[in-house]
Amino acid sequence: MQSTIKALMVQGTTSDAGKSVLVAGLCRVLARKNVKVAPFKPQNMALNSAVTPDGGEIGRAQAVQALAANVQSSVHMNPVLLKPNSDMGAQVIFQGKATTTVDAIGYQSYKKVALPVVMESFSVLQAQYDCVMIEGAGSPAEINLRENDIANMGFAEEADVPVIIVADIDRGGVFAHLYGTLALLSESEQQRVKGFVINRFRGDISLLQPGLDWLEQKTGKPVFGVLPYLHGFDLEAEDAINAQQVCSEQSKINVVVPVFPRISNHTDFDALRLNPDINLTYVGKGERLTKADLIILPGSKSVRDDLNYLRRQGWDKDISRHVRLGGKVMGICGGFQMLGTMIHDPLGIESAPGSTQGLGLLNVETELKDGKTLTNVSGTMHLDGKSIAVSGYEIHAGISQVSDQALIELENNQQDGAISDCNQVLGTYLHGIFDRSDVVEAICQWVGVESIVQIDHRLNQQKAIDMIADAIEQHLDLKALWPEL
Structure with missing residues (x-):
């Protein structure tokens, strides 16, 4: 089945808003519908990495997303990986191979070198798959990082792809996060945003409805859905250490x-x-x-x-x-x-x-x-x-x-x-x-x-991905994104 949206980018209001998990879940949903889908993250900064079958290094989140899509991982799924080796510097990995080490200031200009690499990998995936699910990095509203951006709206504009923005309501201030993020984008970037997703909601959805109505009225953008707070699923963190225990009282x-x-x-x-x-x-x-x-x-x-x-x-x-x-x-x-x-x-x-x-x-x-x-x-x-x-x-x-x-x-x-x-x-x-x-x-x-x-x-990872996909199918308006599904 061919997808009418050949690519969709998930950006977040903050780090850990749920971008990686949402992309993994959407990859599994599309794979269930027999859409040949691949994950893609233009630029990742993480010390958790994976080795691909083609002998390269990518972020572990993209390896998990490939698992969700039921496809082999590839260096093209994360063409730029930054691995910090000091407070000011990071190793730069292009298409799976280490190229150089740069400091934070130097990388701002180095992004011009990275963009052709990113676009080449994106083209490779688009030629091989019906749909490419793209994950942003951090937030598109980080003003100090917007020049030569290749991770969020800079890439979206260059590749001409639609964007949805996800926010974590469990952090608090979700409407300010979404409204403020959109307001800080340029006019063309705002038009590129198709709508919002709210993540990690607990409680009665009817209590949230006035806020959803306000957000849609103020921005003119739909809320595609509100995902519940999911408990007890085993899925690797992109970078932050997860210290949550199952049960330590009975430990041996x-x-x-x-x-x-x-x-x-x-x-x-x-x-x-x-x-x-x-x-x-x-x-x-x-x-x-x-x-x-x-x-x-x-x-x-x-x-x-x-x-x-x-x-x-x-x-x-x-x-x-x-x-x-x-x-x-x-x-x-x-x-x-x-x-x-x-x-x-x-x-x-x-x-x-x-x-x-x-x-x-x-x-x-x-x-x-x-x-x-x-x-x-x-x-x-x-x-x-x-x-x-x-x-x-x-x-x-x-x-x-x-x-x-x-x-x-x-x-x-x-x-x-x-x-x-x-x-x-x-x-x-x-x-x-x-x-x-x-x-x-x-x-x-x-x-x-x-x-x-x-x-x-490994089985628990698959169960976690299915749990996320089930929640997406139940709570997100997928028809608004892919009418043919």
Whole structure:
């Protein structure tokens, strides 16, 4: 079935207004109607990324949206990805490959270079799909970022696509957000806006009706629908850390994750966070790594800087004491590198050139080099005499020389990770390793817990997408957007 709207862009009044979730839900709705649909985000700034089958790197939100659309992810779905590696600078990734590092001011002019890349990828998707669902970034009303904009209205004007604006009523001030956002747009941009969606509403919709009537009268734009506040769905956050637990009272194991300034791919821990037998705690600045059965060092976009931060917090002493008392420690990607003996960055790939001594808990020495490893992998993890199938993805610049026993035998006849002779410390480069419930169980058994509840994280993701799509079909006027549906 061909769609009369070949592209639709979802912009938001704020960050976390619901753009990513709405695009994912609309992709699933259209896929249900046999519309061949693809997600697209011109520019994303996030440290949570995914590896595509075509060997590139995109934001995890677009990978989830591709899952919702029942299509393979592609570098063209997120042609510009910015990965902050300092307070003022970010690595720039074009169509899946790192190109340069720029500071915030420099990127304002660099957007002119990025626009042709964005438009090329958009054209590729338009040629391949019936409809492209586009997600904006932040808010189109951020006046200081409007010059050379490629993420919101700048792209919409260049690509000539219609826009809907979503706002989160749970934050409060939803009518001011929507009315003010529209008022701050240019005349041509205002005409491009087809209407509004209100997200995360609780209560009786009749109580909201006077406000909806006022908004439509004041703006001349329809409210396409009001989506309810949905509880208990398992869907990865685009960037912000989600620390919400399912139920920690009945937990059998305490897992502690320190939060680095440049923590990356913290979605690795969603499968643990959502298991009622696991009490997952994120520990921030000024807090201690205590009351843990397992400490997991997460990924990092700036490993040496984050390792120095770890030491300034005194977490190295907490980890040392934890191991001395018989506790278990795990590292993923950058966290794995930190557990080793040395991290060398002679070319200044992530920060100032130099070397930093690791925590010395694994016999691993890492050197950061030009060119990232970007690959989806699978293999077999050997732990405590058991062999467990594993899968995940690698995103890292480092090449590690491992003297300890390897943790995982990969299907490409290579090895990954390491486990210490004392059997208390292990590390791996595999993001997403916890998405398989048997891996989670094996790690918990290694820590000392015999059995835990089996949670199918991937199935729960599909259920979450369907829940969002069901709500959209029930509460949004889809016929106003796609009359043929």
